[in-house]
Amino acid sequence: MKKLLLPLFIFISFGIIAQTPSTFTFNINGSPLPTGLVAALDNAAQRWNNYLIITVPIKVNITLVNGSYYPFSGLTLANGRTNFVNAPVTDHIYPTALANQLAGTALNSGEYDMDIYVNLYTSFYYGTGKPTNSKMDFITFIMHEIGHGLGFYSDGYVNSSNIGSFGNIPPSALSPLTTSFPWHGQDSVPTIYDKFIIKQSQNHLVGIAPEHTTMLGDSIKHTTNYFDGPTYANASNGGLPVKLSGGTGAFTLGVDLLHLHSSVCNSIMSYCWGMGDTVRKPASFEIGILKEIGWNINPASSVNDIALVENTFTIYPNPSHDNIFLSSSFPKEKIKSIEIKNILGERVAVLANNANSDVSMLSKGIYFITILTDEFQAVQKFIKE
Numbered sequence: 001m002k003k004l005l006l007p008l009f010i011f012i013s014f015g016i017i018a019q020t021p022s023t024f025t026f027n028i029n030g031s032p033l034p035t036g037l038v039a040a041l042d043n044a045a046q047r048w049n050n051y052l053i054i055t056v057p058i059k060v061n062i063t064l065v066n067g068s069y070y071p072f073s074g075l076t077l078a079n080g081r082t083n084f085v086n087a088p089v090t091d092h093i094y095p096t097a098l099a100n101q102l103a104g105t106a107l108n109s110g111e112y113d114m115d116i117y118v119n120l121y122t123s124f125y126y127g128t129g130k131p132t133n134s135k136m137d138f139i140t141f142i143m144h145e146i147g148h149g150l151g152f153y154s155d156g157y158v159n160s161s162n163i164g165s166f167g168n169i170p171p172s173a174l175s176p177l178t179t180s181f182p183w184h185g186q187d188s189v190p191t192i193y194d195k196f197i198i199k200q201s202q203n204h205l206v207g208i209a210p211e212h213t214t215m216l217g218d219s220i221k222h223t224t225n226y227f228d229g230p231t232y233a234n235a236s237n238g239g240l241p242v243k244l245s246g247g248t249g250a251f252t253l254g255v256d257l258l259h260l261h262s263s264v265c266n267s268i269m270s271y272c273w274g275m276g277d278t279v280r281k282p283a284s285f286e287i288g289i290l291k292e293i294g295w296n297i298n299p300a301s302s303v304n305d306i307a308l309v310e311n312t313f314t315i316y317p318n319p320s321h322d323n324i325f326l327s328s329s330f331p332k333e334k335i336k337s338i339e340i341k342n343i344l345g346e347r348v349a350v351l352a353n354n355a356n357s358d359v360s361m362l363s364k365g366i367y368f369i370t371i372l373t374d375e376f377q378a379v380q381k382f383i384k385e
């Protein structure tokens with residue numbers, strides 16, 4: 001009896017510092033099952049699980065395909081719900097992986113949260129070391145695909161007649177792929193991620209033009225898109241919106257909007273990484289984006305805590321013409337600098353460390369005021385009129 005108890009005790013005491021058990025479950029369809037794939041899946045799930053507070057298990061349906069005719073290495077289709085109990089924002093589709101956490105219960109009992117197609121035509125590396133330059137790191141790859149199911153997911157669409165819409169991707173556009181779940185709630189409403197997309201003009205993409213118009217199609221297709229997360233995401237990105245994919249004049253379903261721009265490196269959700277590369281860790285701004293759309297982040301995770309400081313100061317009046325006042329909860333003597341950056345991240349002014357600051361020299365627009373202390377930096381958006 002004692003021999004049985006002792007190992008149990010060791011397991012529990014180590015369990016405190018070890019990673020928590022994964023709250024992802026995987027159903028795998030198709031064969032052959034490559035050696036190492038299941039272990040790599042579990043590794044990726046543990047990694048996401050380290051960052052997110054998951055109370056309702058996330059059910060992932062994986063289908064293995066194999067063919068050069070599929071134009072992808074992987075593709076994720078997320079299940080969704082709108083206007084559920086405790087939905088922070090109404091009339092937006094939340095991926096069920098997130099909606100379930102917010103509702104505190106599985107809203108999609110009997111349905112998977114996401115379908116991930118994995119094309120084994122791609123030469124994957126399933127280990128935890130470094131792949132050669134001819135192999136794609138499966139852990140990074142599947143963290144990316146799961147990332148779509150967690151919320152990096154747009155339903156913006158431009159059809160062949162240049163008509164733009166949200167929430168109206170026809171199932172035929174995905175053919176021959178299908179979802180294992182019905183198209184719940186995808187009825188002319190954007191995703192919660194779409195809500196935060198802005199153009200260079202600062203206008204939100206959703207609502208920039210009427211649904212089902214070429215005007216909206218043009219807005220989706222042309223000029224750069226950014227994820228503008230005023231509460232968490234920008235603060236985790238040096239005070240700036242995060243540049244997204246697309247806006248190059250053509251629309252590619254499954255590529256544009258729902259990825260970070262290819263220039264945004266050391267991130268899982270961009271195309272910056274490729275064969276031979278590993279990321280395996282979300283960037284602080286990727287965690288910031290997930291937090292912005294509603295995820296609770298594990299405070300013990302190795303996230304850039306500096307970036308996630310909340311509500312540390314306020315600016316008033318905001319908007320302002322000439323003078324602004326900063327009010328903070330931390331001692332003034334701790335402040336190292338106060339800077340104003342424009343939307344491009346360029347420093348346009350340094351403010352004196354006192355309550356009243358003149359901003360009359362700034363041209364009209366959106367700015368970010370950054371307060372830097374020895375312990376953290378805090379960022380707030382400011383509008384100059």
Ligand SMILES: [Zn+2]
Pocket residue numbers: 144145148259
């Ligand atoms: Zn992707």
